[in-house]
Amino acid sequence: MLETRHHWLPIIIAVYLPVSFIITYSIAVGNDHVEPVFPYISDTGTSSPESCVFGQLLNIGAALAGIIIYTRYRQCLYHFEGSGRRCLLCLNTIAFIIGLLKIFGVSLVGNFQETNVLTVHLIGAFLAFVVGFFYMVLQTIISYKSQSFNIAGNTLFITKFRILLCIADFILLIMLSVMTLVAGEKGPGPGIEIYDWTSDHPGYAEHLVATISEWLVAFITVIYFATFYKEFKHFRMKAPEVVYYEQQQQEQELNISVIS
Template identity: 30%
Template sequence: MLLTWESVTFFFLSIAGDTPPESCIFSQVLNITAFLVIAVAVLRYAQLKAKVKKPWLNIFGLIAPSLSSFGMTLVANFQLSNDRIIHNMGAVITIACGTASCWIHAVLTFQGNINNEGRKLGIFRVILSVIITLGFITYFFLLAQQTYLPGARVQWTSITCLLLYVVTFAMDFRHYDFEVHGTEKQANPTGNVSNIISEYRSEHL
């Protein structure tokens, strides 16, 4: 028996969060996730700013997850049944920029080599990046073949790995203290209102 789109739509993430009350929870979770991803990207950029050999790679490491977060907000706030074009555009941005972010930060992990853990953590992130990349490629291939149920399973697996990738940054951040300092403009002639400062805390002291 061939599976049709109508018979398996509830398996897909976008469909599962398409109607109230699920859509409300879906939007709230994705919006919070988008904010946290941007926060992680900014902290990661500050952490590696003085460590990486190629500053432009670190800049891309900030831009790519930020764009992915923007895509998440489109997916969250424009449900599939309300605006299919914007929703799908957001999904493509999220997937493309999210996958690119994984590979960029895998390379940055080796270059930064924080607390001499770069090789071990970098290999793990490369493995996750391979799984995520192959997963999304397989997902679109299965959709093109109208094999919806396996496609939905691959979609959930890929997204889970993508979220797991974000969680791995806790391994890097545990070695640092981050502080945000704010000063009045009048007292700061350079015009910098706030600075993000990361201070390395050695585990060997």
């Protein structure tokens, strides 16, 4: 039976997503669609042709993140099933659902540009960043509470590092939210799009703090995924088994005949 090791996926996504952002940023700056000094990540994928590249790259990134989230869910399920720790099983299930919402949000951000369908884009950003933050918190709680299971790779250092990442992510999310609102109230002036702001416009300093915070939140997220590397390194996953109805029926009849 085919078995795969997924320990390389956290490292790949930790490299893939920043490179994706840099690619779309380079295209957007090269086409003079955004200012080169820290635009919002979404601004680099707003105009064509970079919007097409942005959407495709984020869809691939969401798929990779989905595999990681499922692998983490199955890993925790393996250790917690039969342990009597219902709280951990419940946390694992909730974290899995929240993780799926997170990657759905990433896909929405990539496919619904802010200048086309702003409401859907903002919903996607909320799922990707805010709901994604809660995924990190739940995984950190699971990591802390499962220390007694002696799960290979789940060291106390990793748990403490995840706590630090969650704290940093929370602070940056607050800064992103507050500074975005403050910058919006001051505004760049009539007729100026938000992605055209320069240092001459009012609210630019707050705008810059918000955009830098957004980039850091994105990097913290992929760094958090990278912390799964050591744990994923110690197991393999088997491919799903395909069982035809006829075969299943024959096996049941064989079992009945043996019992008789």
